[in-house]
Amino acid sequence: MKLVTKLMTGAALAVGLAGAAHAESHGGDPVKAGFIYVGPVGDGGWTYEHDQARQAVEEEFGDAVETVYQESVPEGADAERAITQMALSGADIIFTTSFGYMDPTIAVAEKFPDVKFEHATGYKTADNVSTYSARFYEGRAVQGTIAGELTESNIIGYIGSFPIPEVIRGINAAYIHAKKVNPDVEFKIVWAYTWFDPAKEADAATALIEQGADVILQHTDSTAPQAAAQEAGNVYTFGQASDMAEYAPKPRVSSIIDNWAPYYIDRVKAVMDGTWESQSVWQGIGDGMVEIGEITDAVPEDVKADALAIKESIASGEYHPFTGPLNKQDGTPWLAEGEVADDATLAEMLFYVEGIEGEIPN
Amino acid sequence: MDSINPILLIASLMVASTPILLAALGEMVVEKSGVLNLGVEGMMITGAVVGFAIGVNTGSSSLGFVVAALAGAGLSMVFAIITQLLLSNQVATGLGLTLFGLGLSSLIGKPYVGIKxxxxxxxxxxxxxxxxxxxPILFRHDPMVYLSLLMVALVWYLLTYTRAGLVLRAVGENHAAAHALGYKVVRVRFMAIAFGGAMAGLGGAYVSLVRVPQWVEGMTAGAGWIALAIVVFASWRPWRILLGAYLFGGINVLQLNLQAAGSTIPVEYLSMSPYLVTILVLVIISVRGNHGAPGSLSRVFHASH
Structure with missing residues (x-):
């Protein structure tokens, strides 16, 4: 048993240490902004964009700000330790950049009332906790339009990370718009249960391709599915969170890019000015938080025009991706003709719309 | 539910399992010599980045694999010197090696992000x-898949039927006795550690050159820890390592394929199952009281003791 205990301790330690801190600091007595990342900054996707925004904050304020970050922090209990550590080290504002940090953020915030917290993609706020998120589903509507028109097998593969509202909204938005342009379209959804595991993401993409999918949408953070699609040949993909332009013009035909920089600069400035207040923001294409990466020439002109048209109408606020008539998966009515989904429902969306097959795991 | 093509499935599970098979086999030899090296993940990721960098720069994946093995072995020598000559704690040093490897790889890998x-x-x-x-199942793979299978047979043969294998096991079971018989305990362990490092390096390079194939920071994503678990699961026996690696890799591929095919089996159970089986095996071997672990595993050896 001694050996077993030893191995277990080893493993536990390893989990704790795996997210070793990398820090950068500057002189003076600046405002200290901390960032907790779920993946490595070099993931080429989600965390990469958060780190670009962190660098933008440094560039904007120069010596007036000091930023620190910790990468590859596991979601769940260990996150609480990492956030606490950052608060103890004197951070004035801490951005926790993944859904799974929601409860740890709230718990740490209670212990540090003078520190401001910003939690991405969650829905719990407090006096010193704001939430911010992007309306990624707006981008998914554009992707769905392109995907529905490009597919020849009428099978679109979707790699989901975790069955949480943010991901399910994306699936629904993509499905609704693919269906609109191609009534025969079918979605095959694979849950990877990870945000970042290149080998697993590649396997998921391969499994979907073997099942006949010729367009792959991903809601995981690495570029591995793009590489798998490229190897398979005639498969289209979209960049996720980051542009992933190295796979353009094909397989990557467009992308959703998260642009956090303006928000981060704005919030750090609010801390400097003493005007920071708890809030809950949700910005989309119109505000610039969600950007659509270049649609490449691998996409026919008319498809590209359709995609850009829908992007424009979403940006101007003229069109909402969740507009009735829409039914839930079981056929019960959800939105009546012309009715638009309210944010509260969207924020807690845990159901598929009518037409998607399969069950959401819980 | 659409059907899954079992031929494609088995072929892709062999590919998915090869990295952990290579790494676990190497670690098993290390542990057989009485050393616990928890740095497998660090050596794998180093092998992944070095193999990829060499592969990209020379255009030859084979050369990438060779250099990745050398890099893994080189990194493991750091561990060997610290634990075998300076007699430090193996658990702590191994963990340190993993952290070092992760950091080193992201440093080396910076220019290679996004390259094919x-x-x-x-x-x-x-x-x-x-x-x-x-x-399609057996004869259409890349050479590394065959090499990994060949290595299992080779390690099994060497450990079971040769004098060198006997000496290695003797050193691992009771280093004091082996020393008294005149065997060079430290030298044997150095060689075992180097072999383990080379195998981990190969496993890592397989991820970055064949399986994914690209360089992404932290891309081994815990495969090294699974390799360590497989060694325990296999009770330090080569053929069981093969079984364990294919089981772990296979269930992962199977559950993704089942989902893609629209199966209604809950994903969670499938994802859990390899770990549940490992825990079960651990319980069984501890109830039996004979876990098959080498007697001197992770104990510090000094000739004067």
């Missing part, structure tokens, strides 16, 4: 690969 890997040709063995069913 050179191809690695599959062996399309004429005639044999055309055999129905068996052909």
């Amino acid at each position: 890997a050179p191809g690695f040709a599959k062996l399309d063995i004429p005639l044999l690969s055309d055999i129905p069913v068996l052909g």
